[in-house]
Amino acid sequence: MKDRITINDLKNSIRNIPDFPIKGIMFKDITTALKDPKMLKFIVDNFYEHYKDKNITKVAGIEARGFIFGSVLAYRLNAGFVPVRKSGKLPSEKFSVSYELEYGTNTIEIHSDALFSDDNVLIHDDLLATGGTVKAAAELVTKFNVKSISFCFLCELTFLNGRESIKTNNEIFSLVKF
DSSP: OOSSOOHHHHHHHSEEEETOSSTTOEEEETHHHHTSHHHHHHHHHHHHHHHTTSOOOEEEEETTTHHHHHHHHHHHHTOEEEEEEETTOOOSOEEEEEEEETTEEEEEEEETTSOOTTOEEEEEEEEESSSHHHHHHHHHHHTTTOSEEEEEEEEEOGGGOHHHHHOOSSOEEEEEEO
């Protein structure tokens, strides 16, 4: 791979998998970007540069691929990391919310002591599609009356209008748009 990586290189490094997890879905497989150390560094560095001066105190990563960059970004920002997990995975008291996605329904949860009212929270996931998952995560984070909520994604499928479903005036940042 060349030394200077661009957003277009990143976009081209993400593999399409047709009909996964069900027929009619074109899955964006980020593992092809993750396996390249220069690409991984490019992604993390770009997220960090975007958020380094925004006083983020917690990064809420959505299971499972939101954990990949969410935890690294929390480390780089000197912020805490909060996992937003699928139902039944968190061991302590929690808040839950159910939602619909492109191919079914799901429930996500967050520990009830994960955030505080003085937190500036960055909700991270790998992909913004219809927005159902991140909207549910925002609903969970809102229960804590935090100071601010921002959203970031590695990829955004703009044709699915996920931004509109989030219904926020807060920042939504995506590195790559398809």
